[in-house]
Amino acid sequence: MIRFDVSALTQARLGTSLTLNVDTGPQCLDDLEVGFLCGAIQAIRVQGGILVQGTVKSQLGLECVRCLGSFDFPVALDLEETFQLPGTGTRSEGSYAVSDDDWLDLAPLLREQAWLAIPMKPLCHSNCMGLCPQCGANLNTESCACDRERFDPRWASLKDLMEQS
Ligand SMILES: [Zn+2]
Ligand SMILES: [Zn+2]
Secondary structure (H helix, E strand, O other): OOEEEOHHHHOOOOOOEEEEEEEEOOEEEOOEEEEEEEEEEEEEEEOOEEEEEEEEEEEEEEEOOOOOOEEEEEEEEEEEEEEEOOOOOOOOOOOEEOOOOOEEEOHHHHHHHHHHHOOOOOOOOOOOOOEOOOOOOEOOOOOOHHHOOOOOHHHHHHHHHHHHO
């Protein structure tokens, strides 16, 4: 579970803290699948809310932009966010809040941090060979004939010229 009962904190005095242990298997964070979530988060009662601080380790399933293979991408999600307590005025846009029955759900925050952790161009390995542009072979695991005779359109027209003369 990544939802926690924080009723012990909502009535507590400022500075009171609680450790939220996150330890799950595969999870679906809305539109994002993660292999696991693991970490210890500090939840601290602050003015008007609960501050959560800590790091959650996770693993995202990504697709390599070069070879299109899927691979596991380990990430460390740093959390530092104040969840507003119910009945403490209007929530600002995009802010997090404790539910009316004193539950704190870390899933939306973890999802947001996980999306931020995804690289612009995910690569399975920094030296991924990618796919052969002609036959589509995955050059990480196989070699193909066209690899040695690289097709270049400029060569083809030159060859035509030579054949004509
Ligand atoms: Zn790759
Ligand atoms: Zn090829």
